Amino acid sequence: MPKFNVNYIRNGIKNRSFKILKQIENLVGYELVRVEKYPYTKYKNIKLNNNLSLSQNHKNINPLKLHFGCGPRVLKNWINIDLAFEPFENYLQHYQHHFNEEVRGTIADFYAIDIITQGLALPDNCVDYIFHEDFFEHLNQRDQFVFLAETFRVMKKGAVQRINTPNISASMRDHSDFKKGKTGVYTQEWNQWHHYNVVSPTILKEMANLVGFSEIIFNNKNESIIKAHLPLEYRPNFEDRPASDSNVFADLIK
Structure with a gap:
C-alpha cells in the first residue's frame, strides 16, 4: 500500500x-x-525567537536590519522575520549564488513574528534598514498599510526600507487582452501565486506618501541606495518575469 x-x-x-x-x-x-512540523530532528525541540526575544536582542545589534518574509533564506547579521521557521537545507542548491555561506544565517537569526497582528516589540526610531522581496504582495490592502505604518514607526529618521514586489501594471500589460472582456483578464497573478494586493510604482508611491515616508526612489534589481548593506536580490527570476519592469524595486526613505 x-x-x-x-x-x-x-x-x-x-x-x-x-x-x-x-x-x-x-x-x-x-x-x-x-x-512532524519540523521534520529535521535538530530543529524539533528548539524554541524559536519571538517578539520577546526581539525586544531583548535588538539592543546588541548595530546596525539593526530587519528582513521580512524570509522563508528559508535566513540571512546572517539580520533579524529574519516570518510566521514559522522553514529549514533551509533543501533550498541551498535552489538559491545557489544568492545564499552562499558568506550570507547564510542560522536558526538563531530567525524570529517567528506576525507583524500584522502582533506588531514589533521595538521602540520608535531604532531600525537602520529593512529588506523584503516577493513579500508585500502577499498582504491584502489593509495589511499593507498596517505593515508600512508599523515599519515606519520603528525606522530611524533617514532609514531605508527596500521593497521588491511584482508590478501589477506590467503583469496586466504583458498577459491580459482586455478586449476579450472577462476571459481576457490575466488572473493568475492572484490565483496561481496567492497574491492578495499587487501594486504598481504609482500605487506604492501614494501609499508610502500617505504613511509618511519622505522620499521614494525607484531603481532596478540590486541597485538599492543601500546596496552595500543588502544581499543580492533573488527575485524576480527573469526566466519567469522577463520584462525589465516586471517588478517594482523601490527604496522608501523615512
Missing part, C-alpha cells in the same frame, strides 16, 4: 480527525502517516 504524508499540523487536522482518516484509508488506497 502506498504511503501518503498528511501534515496534520499545517492543515489544522486534530488528532481525532486523524483517527477518522485512518479508518477510511483502505477506501482510498493510501496509508496515512503523521508528519
